Amino acid sequence: MRKAVLVVGALALLAQPATASPEGTWEIEMRDSRYSVELCGDGSALCGTLIWLGNGADNAENLPYLNTLMIDHARQVKPNQWKGDLHIYGQTAGGTITQVSADQITLKGCVAFVICKTYQMYRYQD
16 A cells, blocks of 8 residues: 555656746847846846847837846745846836746736736747
């Protein structure tokens, strides 16, 4: 009986989805910007820098934000979720960053807790 419990427990652990690191290059759903995401601070905060603009977003209005932080030292609040400031083209919003899978992150930013916008980011492979 004890052997069966150990085998069932081991199988349950194997069935759990592996948590992938959020670190890497991510592309926003509109495919007009890419971000380098990394763990920062003490290694539990999340930072993301705008590293590429294209497909019409590479214009005079947006270029000043290239190589600036979009995710600014967001603190981890639970596994696969961080909260902190999002800087999106000159606007700052309180944000929640959730890694929903190895290849998808959801960003939700709210200004004054009333105006909210959600974006999907997908892991970018060269």
